[in-house]
Every structure is written in C-alpha cells, then in structure tokens.
Amino acid sequence: MSKILPNLPIENLTVDSDYLGIIDKGEIIKTFLETNIEEFSQVKMFSLYGEWGSGKSTLMKYLQKELNGSFNTFFFEAWEFESDSNLSLSLLEFLTTESQDSTNKALGEIVEIAGKLFKGFSKSMRITFPGLSIDGSKIIETLEEAPVETFLQLKKKFKTEFVRWEDLITKGKNPKYNIVFIDDLDRCEPENVLNLLSALKLFFTYGEKTIFFCGVDKKAINEAVRTKYGKVVKANEYLEKIFDISFTMPEHENLLKLVSVYFEDKDVSNRVSIFLKDLDFTNPRRVKKMFNKFYILRNIRKSSKKGNYIGLMPDFYFEGSGNYLETILTLYFIILHEFFPSKYRDLFDFKKKEANFYKAFQGSNIETQRVQISQRINKNIIQQPFYTILDDTPDRNFEHYSLALLPCDADSLTSSSFKKDQFHTFKVKKKEIEYRFVLHLYNNNVFDIKNGFSECTLIGLKKMVRNII
Incomplete structure (x- = not known):
C-alpha cells in the first residue's frame, strides 16, 4: 500500500481503507433510511454535520453506493456548479439530465418553469421565524418581460412538474424513492449556500418521493448566516428550520x-x-x-x-x-x-x-x-x-x-x-x-x-x- 494518502473522498470505501470508522456510521444511517421510507412523504431534509475535512464526502459516497437499489441515487457536488448564476436551477438541471435515461422523456418544461421561479429567488428571500417566507411579487418583478403568470401559478406548475418527474423516475422496476446527496456546500460562496438550502426547503420538497441529504459544515453555515443576516438570525435556528433530521460525523479522537x-x-x-x-x-x-x-x-x-x-x-x-x-x-x-x-x-x-x-x-x-x-x-x-x-x-x-x-x-x-x-x-x-x-x-x-x-x-x-x- 502506498503511504501517500489522497485528500479526495474515498470512492469505494472498504474495511481496509476505512481509517476513520466511517463504515460503522454509514451502516447506522443506511439502516435508518431503508427502514423508514414510508415516512419520507413528510420528512425530506437530512443533514450530515461535520467540519471541513472530517470525511463527510467519503461517508456520503459510501451511502450512495450502499443505497443504490433501495433508492434512485444522485450525487450533486455543489462546488462544481459554483460559477453558475443559480445553484437551485443547476441542481434541477442536474437531476433531469441524470435521470434522462430512466425517463426517456424530455423534461425541458420543468426547467423552464424553474428558470422563471428561481430567477429572482435570492432577492425575494426573507427570514421570518418560526418559518421561512418569500415575497412572490419580487420574483415576478425580476422577469425581463411583463409577467403572464403569477407567482402562485408558477409554484403550482413547478409542483406539478416535479411530481411528474418523480413519477417518471420511480416507475416500473425502478426504486420507488429518490435520494439526492448534496456535497461541497462548505466550498461555495455563503449567499449561494443559503439560497440553495432555502430553495430546497421551499420548492424541492413539494414532491413525495424525494429526500435530500446534505453535507454541512456548521462553521461555514454560521458564517453565511452572519454575512447575510447579521445577528438577526442564529445559525442553529436556521439549520433547525431547514433540516428535519440531522446526523453527525463520528469523532476522530482515535486515529x-x-x-x-x-x-x-x-x-x-x-x-x-x-x-x-x-x-x-x-x-x-x-x-x-x-x-x-x-x-x-x-x-x-x-x-x-x-x-x-x-x-x-x-x-x-x-x-x-x-x-x-x-x-x-x-x-x-x-x-x-x-x-x-x-x-x-x-x-x-x-x-x-x-x-x-x-x-x-x-x-x-x-x-x-x-x-x-x-x-x-x-x-x-x-x-x-x-x-x-x-x-x-x-x-x-x-x-x-x-x-x-x-x-x-x-x-x-x-x-x-x-x-x-x-x-x-x-x-x-x-x-x-x-x-x-x-x-x-x-x-x-x-x-x-x-x-x-x-x-x-x-x-x-x-x-x-x-x-x-
């Protein structure tokens, strides 16, 4: 074995290459997800907390491999799309592109609707606890042409098309649920991180067959929240509102x-x-x-x-x-x-x-x-x-x-x-x-x-x- 170890995530984790006890944690999460599928029409947002370099990517790669068969799995590396103008739209385009072979149908309509809905999303967001809220009129105002559809109409269309995508990807012998892993958030700009997480909570959870599993560095989110909202919103409150269930990377005291x-x-x-x-x-x-x-x-x-x-x-x-x-x-x-x-x-x-x-x-x-x-x-x-x-x-x-x-x-x-x-x-x-x-x-x-x-x-x-x- 080479003594030079890469800093990249381990794609095919084995007992021999698991230096950090990640497999044990992965098996716990895998069992939880496989035995609670019936709950995922309501519980859709999951987080894996861990600091930069703690092995979040390796654990999520392991889960993707192990859950393939129980779920249709997708792995969205957010940092690769950082240069795009809208990470939320990039995620949707990624999902539709990756599932094209399974659906054998063009899914341009949902992307077109999302383009309109997400275009002014970052400008429309405001945080009002105990819930998240958006100002739909500001989204419509950002459209280049005079709006022909209201914000509520766009939301309804997006929901319809997202559910249609879910039905297409889960038909036949395919697994009946989707899991989307979202990684590298801690490498993205703070505002892009918050916009993506908020869009996930407000729009992508319209479906009933898709859950989202995000690797999250709390320090990075804390910095992002402080940058955008100052002391008005606390990072922990924000994360509690976004995610339904959270897991934590194992401690690495024993190396x-x-x-x-x-x-x-x-x-x-x-x-x-x-x-x-x-x-x-x-x-x-x-x-x-x-x-x-x-x-x-x-x-x-x-x-x-x-x-x-x-x-x-x-x-x-x-x-x-x-x-x-x-x-x-x-x-x-x-x-x-x-x-x-x-x-x-x-x-x-x-x-x-x-x-x-x-x-x-x-x-x-x-x-x-x-x-x-x-x-x-x-x-x-x-x-x-x-x-x-x-x-x-x-x-x-x-x-x-x-x-x-x-x-x-x-x-x-x-x-x-x-x-x-x-x-x-x-x-x-x-x-x-x-x-x-x-x-x-x-x-x-x-x-x-x-x-x-x-x-x-x-x-x-x-x-x-x-x-x-």
Whole structure:
C-alpha cells in the first residue's frame, strides 16, 4: 500500500481503507433510511454535520453506493456548479439530465418553469421565524418581460412538474424513492449556500418521493448566516428550520488505524495517536496532509542522495528504529509549518517570549525574579544536538526544552514555573497547540530515553522542515 494518502473522498470505501470508522456510521444511517421510507412523504431534509475535512464526502459516497437499489441515487457536488448564476436551477438541471435515461422523456418544461421561479429567488428571500417566507411579487418583478403568470401559478406548475418527474423516475422496476446527496456546500460562496438550502426547503420538497441529504459544515453555515443576516438570525435556528433530521460525523479522537499506515510498530502507532489527540489535531484531512509530508522526509532519509540535508535528519521512527521525542518533534514542526505559519515563524523568538514572560510574572522581588527568568531561558538549547540530552537529567532537559517551545502568551508564571515539578503554575490565556505540545512532553516522560538521539538540533529541524516541505 502506498503511504501517500489522497485528500479526495474515498470512492469505494472498504474495511481496509476505512481509517476513520466511517463504515460503522454509514451502516447506522443506511439502516435508518431503508427502514423508514414510508415516512419520507413528510420528512425530506437530512443533514450530515461535520467540519471541513472530517470525511463527510467519503461517508456520503459510501451511502450512495450502499443505497443504490433501495433508492434512485444522485450525487450533486455543489462546488462544481459554483460559477453558475443559480445553484437551485443547476441542481434541477442536474437531476433531469441524470435521470434522462430512466425517463426517456424530455423534461425541458420543468426547467423552464424553474428558470422563471428561481430567477429572482435570492432577492425575494426573507427570514421570518418560526418559518421561512418569500415575497412572490419580487420574483415576478425580476422577469425581463411583463409577467403572464403569477407567482402562485408558477409554484403550482413547478409542483406539478416535479411530481411528474418523480413519477417518471420511480416507475416500473425502478426504486420507488429518490435520494439526492448534496456535497461541497462548505466550498461555495455563503449567499449561494443559503439560497440553495432555502430553495430546497421551499420548492424541492413539494414532491413525495424525494429526500435530500446534505453535507454541512456548521462553521461555514454560521458564517453565511452572519454575512447575510447579521445577528438577526442564529445559525442553529436556521439549520433547525431547514433540516428535519440531522446526523453527525463520528469523532476522530482515535486515529490509531490511520497512524498505523505509517508506523508498523503497534506501540509507536498508539503513542503517536495519543500525541495527536493531546494536540487536538485530529481533523482527518489535516492529519493525512501532515503524514504525507512526513513520508516525504522518510523517503529523503532512505535515499542515498540526501545532498545538503545529510546530518540534519532527526532520528524519527523509520524501518523499525528511532526514538519517540524526535518523531513527535518532526511531526509537530510539520504541523506548525503547514497549518500555523505565524506560530512556526515565532517558534524561537526569544526576545518576544522573554518580554511576555516578564509581563506575566507573579510574585515578590519582581526585578530579581525577572533576571532569574532571563537566565533560565537558554537560547543556545536550539543549537545543541539532541544527543546532548544524554548529558543531563530528564527534568533539567524538560526545563530547557519547555522554555524554548512554550508559547509567548503566558498569563501568569513564577521563576519556578519551568521546573517540571512546578510546571502546573505556568498559566496561559488560551491552551493552544504550543502549550498542548509541551504538556504532552510533561505528561509522557519523553526525556527518560537514554539512547538513539541524533546530531540534529531544534533549529536544524525547523530549517529542514521549511526547506524540504
């Protein structure tokens, strides 16, 4: 198996390629949908909540494959139609085009009616809770010619034609219900997202044989609602009004199966999985991107043509050997470089760190204690080879490395906060990734190892990550 994992959805998910427990979740949703078909004349809008990169597309692709036979399935990737002037009309054209072979009939009339109905839709929308509402007169006003049909007439025609399409696609031996998966909404412009969701709720649910299953990033919807309506409408209220039933992507706290792709040793895989959880770095797409970069470094290390990078490589786990500290330092630096560039840039800004530590200092004899803090900050530690750890005690090494790696935004500390037995007195304003990393070092006794360290340095590792990846 290749160790380079794509960030694209997995088209044919299997037990072997299911690194995130998606199949288990998919089977639950599949069973629910197949055993409640008789309810879908009333319940038609479903959502799958999950953040960007959490695997929503893979799960929906799996459901499309598994439900094919029980439903007529359609998969609308909204982002591919983002350049169209109206996503609602694009969806309808997609459905009629995809079902043409099954119906063997031209369905131009419904598209023509929808063109009139949806043309002024975005201008006519207003949100009035507890329900959604539209101003039909504004739709008619946007037509280029004098209206020959009222808004109510257009709605009635659309309903008639949509039901006719449903009857055509579900006749004979075809499945009696349709399911439309809508993906990539979080990649679309906020207003387009809201217009499509509102159109689904207000028009596409006229039928009795079609349900819609949307992958939704709540953060993206929250931003879209705030952009269009300010504080008048809350995102959760909007989503509750749009969707009848919602599902949530499984939590990815345990990444052991994904991590095991890169580390053959079970103990190493388990420790690295815990490490990522401790960092709160568990988004599957980001984790795969991080490991793909790590795999590049492993290939360079394996190559006989390392060039100028010889001597810089840390002793991360590779082909059955290595040490944990240098492994997680490498992964951590990749994470900062790829996803937290400002933190990566400020990583060894001792001047900034010292100034902020001074401000956060608590205690008596402040000036004297500040001098002691300054003396404790060993700026040379980042230039010392990792193997020099052998020359000191684990607690002393924790003190050196914590000072180099801790964030600048300390909230309170004393001159003893950097000692391992007093680390709990170091307080931060927000427990961001730098603090969580040092906390992982503190909790996992990574400095107790007494062999296998390389000649690489912290500053050398930082430069290597920057230069290579």
